[in-house]
Amino acid sequence: MTKTIMTILSKLFCVTCLVLIFLFGGVRLFGLTPLVVTSGSMAPKYQVGTVVYIKEINPKDLRAGDDISFMFDSDTVATHRIVSIDQEKQVVHTVGINNLDHEGQLINDSQPVKFSDIKGRVTYSVPKIGQLYLKMHQLF
Template identity: 40%
Template sequence: MLTRIWNAVLAVLLALVAALVIAFAGVRLIGLTPYAVLSGSMEPELPVGSLIYVRAVDPSEVVVGDAITFKLESGTLVTHEVYEIDSAAREFKTHGIANVDSQGNISPDAAPVPWSSLIGTVVACVPLLGYVNAFVTQPPGVFMVIAGVAVVIGVSIVLELLSMRTPDKRVSETPAPKHMR
């Protein structure tokens, strides 16, 4: 009975792990890169804690209204909305849609984004999954995942050893047929 329960729990865990591997790494096979949303500058469209999927595009494919991910000179990644494109200067003018001034107008970013800084455009957003991604890719989360795997392996080994030591009661409890008594 305990083994059946453990096998059911293990099947659910494996399905969850497979889904997370696809969400965090498998999508790279189809040209998407996942990023966790860490600030509220694009709320409610891209809520804090979401996982966004970014597809690399040629800068000439970007249109006004696209949410783009780009790299600042400091190396920080930012995802903001394009409100103007200067093709001659090869720059995007962007803003975070939640960054508003005292009159309620969206404040533009301080500097335009050079086309060379473009990572890509946002094609999908999964709320809350960014928290999981950020957790399992940081040292405490990595250690907890490793410990979790060790626990699963340990419990599986113990259950297997117990099943080998315990005789199958079903066989001994089954009465012999009449002609064998």
């Protein structure tokens, strides 16, 4: 009986590991990059711990309303929504959909995002699977 339980748990662990490897690494074969959401600025759409999958895109193909990931500073990637695009200056203006002022109005990001800083457009997301990554990151 104990051996059967151990066999089942072992197989379950292996399957879980394979699924996680695919969700975090295997998707790169399809041109997707997984990123873990670490702040609540895009809640409720992307809660902390959600994994968003982004795909590189020509900035000229972006539209207002697209969710994009971009270099916020030298070592931070942010995911926010495009509110407007300035093709001439080659920048987009973004907002975190949960960044509200005291009257409940959206607060646009203070700096526009250069086309060259855009990593990609969010193609899909999976809630909560990044929680393990965040816990491990806190430990190490």
